[in-house]
Amino acid sequence: MIRDLDELLRKAKERSIRKMVVAAAEDKHVLKALQDTMREGIIIPLLIGDKEKIEQIAQSIGFVLDGIELVDNREGGAVSARIAVAKVKSGDADFIMKGFVSTADLLKAVLDKEIGLRTDQLLSHVAFFESPYYHKIFCVTDVAMNIAPDLDAKVQIIHNAVRACQGIGLENPKVAVAAAVEIVNPKMEATVHADQLKEMNAKGLLKGCIVDGPFAIDIAVNATAARNKGIGGEVAGDCDVILAPDIEAGNMFYKALNFLGGATSAAVVMGASVPVVLTSRSDDERSKLLSIALATLID
Amino acid sequence: MIRDLDELLRKAKERSIRKMVVAAAEDKHVLKALQDTMREGIIIPLLIGDKEKIEQIAQSIGFVLDGIELVDNREGGAVSARIAVAKVKSGDADFIMKGFVSTADLLKAVLDKEIGLRTDQLLSHVAFFESPYYHKIFCVTDVAMNIAPDLDAKVQIIHNAVRACQGIGLENPKVAVAAAVEIVNPKMEATVHADQLKEMNAKGLLKGCIVDGPFAIDIAVNATAARNKGIGGEVAGDCDVILAPDIEAGNMFYKALNFLGGATSAAVVMGASVPVVLTSRSDDERSKLLSIALATLID
Numbered sequence: 001m002i003r004d005l006d007e008l009l010r011k012a013k014e015r016s017i018r019k020m021v022v023a024a025a026e027d028k029h030v031l032k033a034l035q036d037t038m039r040e041g042i043i044i045p046l047l048i049g050d051k052e053k054i055e056q057i058a059q060s061i062g063f064v065l066d067g068i069e070l071v072d073n074r075e076g077g078a079v080s081a082r083i084a085v086a087k088v089k090s091g092d093a094d095f096i097m098k099g100f101v102s103t104a105d106l107l108k109a110v111l112d113k114e115i116g117l118r119t120d121q122l123l124s125h126v127a128f129f130e131s132p133y134y135h136k137i138f139c140v141t142d143v144a145m146n147i148a149p150d151l152d153a154k155v156q157i158i159h160n161a162v163r164a165c166q167g168i169g170l171e172n173p174k175v176a177v178a179a180a181v182e183i184v185n186p187k188m189e190a191t192v193h194a195d196q197l198k199e200m201n202a203k204g205l206l207k208g209c210i211v212d213g214p215f216a217i218d219i220a221v222n223a224t225a226a227r228n229k230g231i232g233g234e235v236a237g238d239c240d241v242i243l244a245p246d247i248e249a250g251n252m253f254y255k256a257l258n259f260l261g262g263a264t265s266a267a268v269v270m271g272a273s274v275p276v277v278l279t280s281r282s283d284d285e286r287s288k289l290l291s292i293a294l295a296t297l298i299d
Numbered sequence: 300m301i302r303d304l305d306e307l308l309r310k311a312k313e314r315s316i317r318k319m320v321v322a323a324a325e326d327k328h329v330l331k332a333l334q335d336t337m338r339e340g341i342i343i344p345l346l347i348g349d350k351e352k353i354e355q356i357a358q359s360i361g362f363v364l365d366g367i368e369l370v371d372n373r374e375g376g377a378v379s380a381r382i383a384v385a386k387v388k389s390g391d392a393d394f395i396m397k398g399f400v401s402t403a404d405l406l407k408a409v410l411d412k413e414i415g416l417r418t419d420q421l422l423s424h425v426a427f428f429e430s431p432y433y434h435k436i437f438c439v440t441d442v443a444m445n446i447a448p449d450l451d452a453k454v455q456i457i458h459n460a461v462r463a464c465q466g467i468g469l470e471n472p473k474v475a476v477a478a479a480v481e482i483v484n485p486k487m488e489a490t491v492h493a494d495q496l497k498e499m500n501a502k503g504l505l506k507g508c509i510v511d512g513p514f515a516i517d518i519a520v521n522a523t524a525a526r527n528k529g530i531g532g533e534v535a536g537d538c539d540v541i542l543a544p545d546i547e548a549g550n551m552f553y554k555a556l557n558f559l560g561g562a563t564s565a566a567v568v569m570g571a572s573v574p575v576v577l578t579s580r581s582d583d584e585r586s587k588l589l590s591i592a593l594a595t596l597i598d
Contacts, residue, residue: 062365101488131559132561133558133559133560134559135559143479144479147479147486147487153552159310166436171534178547178551179547179550180442180443180546180547180549180550181550187446188446188547190547192410203333205301206315216550216554217550217551217554217555217558217559218553218554218558218581219558221558221559222558225581226578229580229581244551245547246547247479247487247550248478248479248487248489248544248547249545249547249548249551249552250476250546250551251478251479251480251515251516252477252479252515252516252544252548252549252552252555253548253551253555255516256516256551256552256555256556256559256560257431257513257555257559257560258517259481259516259517259520259521259524259555260430260433260516260520260555260560260562261432261555261559261560262431262432262554262560262561263559268596269569281527281528282517282524282527283529293329
């Protein structure tokens with residue numbers, strides 16, 4: 001059981017150092033996160049982007065670039081993203097971080113059939129949370145990429161989450177399929193999917209995890225609530241992964257935790273051949289550092 | 300601005316005392332809530348249900364029933380619900396609380412065309428929250444009744460929330476229409492609805508409130524996040540009401556606040572001719588008391 005996200009940083013320090021390529025590094029928030037991360041000694045960065053701008057920003061935040069590899073590109077973020085992806089493909093970097101480039105342009109490069117890092121898996125966002133109101137870290141997915149995943153997409157989203165869990169040493173995670181109620185209702189697709197996913201898991205068609213649901217959030221995270229409603233099993237009240245029904249539910253839940261729940265998160269995009277770190281401006285410094293630490297743990 | 304839910308209790312005490320009918324009062328949790336509420340002097344109860352069971356439970360929790368009006372009914376919760384509804388209709392009670400009867404049976408009685416309390420409004424659930432992470436109480440709707448409301452239903456859900464806000468003295472509430480993103484995307488119905496609701500409000504077709512959105516939750520509740528993303532207006536970072544896209548998103552958000560956010564809520568069902576108090580077993584004592592206090596404030 002992992003109690004807090006700092007454990008990710010401790011684990012990252014125990015591993016051999018990883019090389020992270022930054023697509024369009026001319027971004028103050030990203031360079032600050034990099035500065036913090038390098039202090040922890042868990043990554044060697046490789047910067048792609050506008051050298052002049054990168055140097056300017058680095059100077060303004062007191063980040064000494066001496067000895068850091070930099071590929072100068074003044075043709076914009078989309079091109080930097082393609083160069084970054086190529087660096088991973090050629091083995092010059094272990095994973096990738098988004099800088100001053102749109103998510104769309106970065107993912108376009110990642111998914112490019114020729115130069116990209118595409119696998120047969122769907123891309124999905126996997127976020128780990130540390131909350132003052134839960135006894136261990138837990139994962140929420142997908143809150144950012146797949147708008148209304150169908151059953152097959154949900155299988156892949158769970159698979160990506162399981163892989164991320166394995167990366168941090170959490171084997172056989174307990175997956176709660178979230179909904180508004182605990183009873184399967186044909187008018188509520190989330191409950192039907194939950195039932196199907198649970199059955200696939202029971203039949204061995206969805207491996208590496210224990211799936212249960214449909215669960216409203218109280219059942220997923222609170223053992224007393226589960227007991228009061230007579231819901232047993234290993235997952236209720238002790239889940240490691242919460243699968244959101246769709247992007248609205250996932251995103252509102254994610255942001256409730258971060259903005260109205262005193263929680264901290266670390267997140268990566270899974271499903272390409274390497275993890276992609278997509279921190280946002282509104283993430284705090286610790287969250288960005290922990291997201292990079294998380295990525296170093298996933299092979 | 301109302302900073303905490305105790306303000307509802309203070310306001311309730313300033314009003315003339317209200318009469319609350321309890322449908323199927325043979326329920327330990329409900330009788331406990333009643334006991335607390337009577338101590339505060341904000342309601343006179345009228346109990347409908349199985350007299351023997353009610354007396355047994357009352358004795359077990361040390362609740363003295365002397366002087367409390369009770370209509371004995373041993374034909375079950377559904378009949379108690381009909382009697383309770385009739386009591387409101389005849390003017391013998393001001394509003395109604397659910398006891399040991401299914402929500403479906405209670406609402407069937409409330410919505411009955413002949414004896415019921417139906418209006419031309421949709422029924423919807425309105426919950427007020429006090430959170431350690433927000434500067435005032437705020438309302439979230441609809442997290443429990445309408446599965447996938449269309450635009451017209453959302454207009455009515457907002458109207459119900461506005462009426463509840465007016466009840467607690469909050470005029471012209473700021474309504475944030477929640478989604479996963481701030482940009483209107485035809486593939487995301489929540490964002491399209493947000494845009495339409497905002498326009499209806501601007502044209503005076505949706506009155507008594509200020510509507511803005513689509514907003515992800517960070518934009519709705521956090522002024523810094525709104526500023527960082529360049530989103531202005533009165534609602535961003537200071538909303539009073541959060542309209543959820545659908546029941547999954549609403550319910551997950553509601554339960555994130557209650558079970559992973561240290562928040563307390565008070566809730567009523569609006570849209571009938573009187574408020575309906577529907578507390579659940581998993582609500583804590585304070586939440587049940589505050590829900591009753593909330594109902595006393597709504598005419």
